[in-house]
Amino acid sequence: xxxxxxxxxxxxxxxxxxxxxxxxxxxxxxxxxxxxxxxxxxxxxxxxxxxxxxxxxxxxxxxxxxxxxxxxxxxxxxxxxxxxxxxxxxxxxxxxxxxxxxxxxxxxxxxxxxxxxxxxxxxxxxxxxxxxxxxxxxxxxxxxxxxxxxxxxxxxxxxxxxxxxxxxxxxxxxxxxxxxxxxxxxxxxxxxxxxxxxxxxxxxxxxxxxxxxxxxxxxxxxxxxxxxxxxxxxxxxxxxxxxxxxxxxxxxxxxxxxxxxxxxxxxxxxxxxxxxxxxxxxxxxxxxxxxxxxxxxxxxxxxxxxxxxxxxxxxxxxxxxxxxxxxxxxxxxxxxxxxxxxxxxxxxxxxxxxxxxxxxxxxxxxxxxxxxxxxxxxxxxxxxxxxxxxxxxxxxxxxxxx
Amino acid sequence: xxxxxxxxxxxxxxxxxxxxxxxxxxxxxxxxxxxxxxxxxxxxxxxxxxxxxxxxxxxxxxxxxxxxxxxxxxxxxxxxxxxxxxxxxxxxxxxxxxxxxxxxxxxxxxxxxxxxxxxxxxxxxxxxxxxxxxxxxxxxxxxxxxxxxxxxxxxxxxxxxxxxxxxxxxxxxxxxxxxxxxxxxxxxxxxxxxxxxxxxxxxxxxxxxxxxxxxxxxxxxxxxxxxxxxxxxxxxxxxxxxxxxxxxxxxxxxxxxxxxxxxxxxxxxxxxxxxxxxxxxxxxxxxxxxxxxxxxxxxxxxxxxxxxxxxxxxxxxxxxxxxxxxxxxxxxxxxxxxxxxxxxxxxxxxxxxxxxxxxxxxxxxxxxxxxxxxxxxxxxxxxxxxxxxxxxxxxxxxxxxx
Numbered sequence: 001x002x003x004x005x006x007x008x009x010x011x012x013x014x015x016x017x018x019x020x021x022x023x024x025x026x027x028x029x030x031x032x033x034x035x036x037x038x039x040x041x042x043x044x045x046x047x048x049x050x051x052x053x054x055x056x057x058x059x060x061x062x063x064x065x066x067x068x069x070x071x072x073x074x075x076x077x078x079x080x081x082x083x084x085x086x087x088x089x090x091x092x093x094x095x096x097x098x099x100x101x102x103x104x105x106x107x108x109x110x111x112x113x114x115x116x117x118x119x120x121x122x123x124x125x126x127x128x129x130x131x132x133x134x135x136x137x138x139x140x141x142x143x144x145x146x147x148x149x150x151x152x153x154x155x156x157x158x159x160x161x162x163x164x165x166x167x168x169x170x171x172x173x174x175x176x177x178x179x180x181x182x183x184x185x186x187x188x189x190x191x192x193x194x195x196x197x198x199x200x201x202x203x204x205x206x207x208x209x210x211x212x213x214x215x216x217x218x219x220x221x222x223x224x225x226x227x228x229x230x231x232x233x234x235x236x237x238x239x240x241x242x243x244x245x246x247x248x249x250x251x252x253x254x255x256x257x258x259x260x261x262x263x264x265x266x267x268x269x270x271x272x273x274x275x276x277x278x279x280x281x282x283x284x285x286x287x288x289x290x291x292x293x294x295x296x297x298x299x300x301x302x303x304x305x306x307x308x309x310x311x312x313x314x315x316x317x318x319x320x321x322x323x324x325x326x327x328x329x330x331x332x333x334x335x336x337x338x339x340x341x342x343x344x345x346x347x348x349x350x351x352x353x354x355x356x357x358x359x360x361x362x363x364x365x366x367x368x369x370x371x372x373x374x375x376x377x378x379x380x381x382x383x384x385x386x387x388x389x390x391x392x393x394x395x396x397x398x399x400x401x402x
Numbered sequence: 403x404x405x406x407x408x409x410x411x412x413x414x415x416x417x418x419x420x421x422x423x424x425x426x427x428x429x430x431x432x433x434x435x436x437x438x439x440x441x442x443x444x445x446x447x448x449x450x451x452x453x454x455x456x457x458x459x460x461x462x463x464x465x466x467x468x469x470x471x472x473x474x475x476x477x478x479x480x481x482x483x484x485x486x487x488x489x490x491x492x493x494x495x496x497x498x499x500x501x502x503x504x505x506x507x508x509x510x511x512x513x514x515x516x517x518x519x520x521x522x523x524x525x526x527x528x529x530x531x532x533x534x535x536x537x538x539x540x541x542x543x544x545x546x547x548x549x550x551x552x553x554x555x556x557x558x559x560x561x562x563x564x565x566x567x568x569x570x571x572x573x574x575x576x577x578x579x580x581x582x583x584x585x586x587x588x589x590x591x592x593x594x595x596x597x598x599x600x601x602x603x604x605x606x607x608x609x610x611x612x613x614x615x616x617x618x619x620x621x622x623x624x625x626x627x628x629x630x631x632x633x634x635x636x637x638x639x640x641x642x643x644x645x646x647x648x649x650x651x652x653x654x655x656x657x658x659x660x661x662x663x664x665x666x667x668x669x670x671x672x673x674x675x676x677x678x679x680x681x682x683x684x685x686x687x688x689x690x691x692x693x694x695x696x697x698x699x700x701x702x703x704x705x706x707x708x709x710x711x712x713x714x715x716x717x718x719x720x721x722x723x724x725x726x727x728x729x730x731x732x733x734x735x736x737x738x739x740x741x742x743x744x745x746x747x748x749x750x751x752x753x754x755x756x757x758x759x760x761x762x763x764x765x766x767x768x769x770x771x772x773x774x775x776x777x778x779x780x781x782x783x784x785x786x787x788x789x790x791x792x793x794x795x796x797x798x799x800x801x802x803x804x
Contacts, residue, residue: 002465006485007465007468010468359431359742359744359745359749375776375777377752377772377773377776378466379460379752379776379781379782380782381466385465385466385467388465388466388467388468389466389467389750390467391467392467392468392469392749392750393467397467397468397469397750398469399469399470399471399747399748400464400468400469400470400471400474400484401470401471401473401474401484401488401489402471402472402473402489402490402491402494402495402630
């Protein structure tokens with residue numbers, strides 16, 4: 001599997017334009033009643049027509065059999081080996097609500113939970129307390145002060161929040177989680193995993209103790225647990241490695257966050273994919289690479305709603321002509337992973353992929369779906385090869401070796 | 403991607419014979435008027451008939467999306483991971499004119515160029531001065547003497563030459579190039595990239611200064627530039643790793659050079675492919691592995707001449723019966739890379755491949771072209787797997803593991 005910097009000497013700037021359209025959770029599996037996947041079921045004439053003129057294939061997000069989270073799924077499509085470059089849960093959670101992490105900051109994913117009179121866990125999610133109730137609690141926790149460490153608490157949704165710790169000399173994330181993952185026991189203390197983690201573990205335990213006092217009278221959220229302590233990874237920037245001026249257009253904050261970690265410029269946009277496409281059009285002259293993200297298919301797949309996912313794909317299809325009207329030199333349609341509705345979860349299955357340019361060998365793949373793509377000219381490739389393929393088809397790569 | 407030594411314990415000698423026919427620049431892309439590639443357009447009944455009895459597939463020379471030079475393209479077919487084993491431009495250029503490089507030697511690719519009265523570059527290729535004019539200049543430069551370093555200058559073609567530096571203790575190639583890659587500026591001085599490079603950089607700069615004086619009165623080639631400083635890499639030999647007695651037959655010196663770097667015996671031959679096939683026949687009893695190289699298809703592709711490339715493939719086809727008449731146990735037809743005429747350049751596209759033996763699974767691929775091969779029994783494989791496939795089909799590999 002290639003990693004972003006390996007072919008550094010080959011990348012060369014040109015005026016040509018690349019669009020990488022990521023349909024989140026694109027791939028699927030056959031519905032047991034019909035034997036057809038979501039893509040096969042959907043009426044997607046524009047994607048099908050494009051597939052007939054494109055080189056098609058399948059991408060493997062991480063490795064065969066490995067279902068990725070959103071982080072590795074996207075990093076791979078951006079050309080980063082997801083086994084080398086990892087984004088911890090706390091950092092990803094912070095990206096998802098656009099909480100800024102500076103280089104020394106440590107973030108954790110927090111859960112409110114319920115303990116009994118003996119301090120033993122009875123509900124690890126505080127009976128899924130709604131955001132209206134949890135947000136004011138976060139505000140109170142945010143006022144906790146610890147000597148030498150700045151503490152910030154940000155509500156996410158329902159029982160979930162983000163804890164951010166900041167210290168003038170920076171902190172280490174090498175500490176253990178406080179979530180025991182089972183009920184009937186007490187939440188754990190955090191322990192340092194290395195000498196560097198001592199200051200963080202001390203701050204975490206102080207914070208938890210103060211929070212426990214503040215929450216004592218709460219009915220449901222009378223305690224909290226922290227996991228996924230992480231810093232923001234420092235990745236080589238796509239702009240400098242690929243010699244691009246890359247931009248990201250995404251309605252959902254987590255994908256803007258992932259793009260910014262990869263060094264893309266984030267273009268503000270609206271809440272819908274129609275807004276995103278309009279943003280793409282308005283900014284067409286300003287960048288040579290655009291990542292544009294379509295979320296709804298994944299959400300429907302995660303809900304296990306086959307018909308809703310079909311409708312989401314049909315909705316995506318209606319925007320293809322507007323994107324093709326911009327006449328990109330390379331237009332790629334990819335997915336960060338499959339989200340088969342019958343699994344109601346991310347899966348490991350290879351994901352349909354197509355690349356449209358003047359220089360593809362592909363002809364005659366009749367439709368854009370799992371089966372047709374498996375017979376495409378590109379074959380089965382690691383998702384980390386997507387960027388290299390896009391760059392080469394756009395004339396942005398010189399020969400490797402003399 | 404496999405590298406040559408990884409399966410060392412599996413290789414075993416047998417009397418069976420393998421022919422690896424490399425058609426340089428074999429793969430192509432569809433002509434916009436017909437929708438058919440060079441191979442699809444060509445009338446190649448012998449290759450087509452062979453494909454119907456062979457296992458077919460596509461090879462990826464380096465990685466998806468990466469267009470290789472001749473060096474990595476051939477090394478991969480010989481089983482060397484082209485990302486691990488690199489041949490610098492100077493060394494490849496020396497191979498191309500059969501200039502011998504000993505282990506401590508450093509070679510550079512030289513360009514004659516034109517500078518103005520202020521010493522600024524006005525033509526980086528000296529108005530493409532012809533060989534008749536540049537060869538005598540090389541002779542004069544060859545007489546330059548530098549204390550402690552032997553200097554040799556060899557004409558290549560037109561404005562190109564090879565500089566070879568040799569010193570009793572050996573030299574390092576860790577120095578910068580003198581070609582600024584743009585006009586309007588002065589040629590650069592060479593700088594050491596490490597302490598080991600100091601002696602080389604000093605010799606290079608002395609040579610350039612002396613050459614500048616000698617060239618001062620020339621009309622076009624009044625200066626020179628040097629790039630791609632490199633030593634010859636030391637590769638594990640195919641003979642000892644694969645336990646073969648391998649031979650190479652190639653009309654063009656660069657490919658003889660690449661084969662000799664891989665440890666093959668070079669059999670002298672004539673200037674045409676007919677000569678090469680005759681050489682193969684005459685030496686049939688002396689070796690168990692033959693690399694035979696067909697150059698014209700690549701040259702036509704690089705010229706952007708679709709019809710000429712089609713004719714070259716048709717020409718190649720007429721020699722297939724003579725090779726098959728020798729009854730090799732394994733006959734493989736491969737390409738080092740694609741050279742689509744519509745791109746007039748090496749490209750990254752997967753390259754058609756077929757393997758004929760008694761032990762192939764393939765049947766029913768109707769023709770030898772990009773599309774048919776994409777549907778072949780071998781699938782899409784890295785080019786580095788070609789040797790292992792050839793050896794196993796020839797009975798020259800034992801089981802891996804007990």
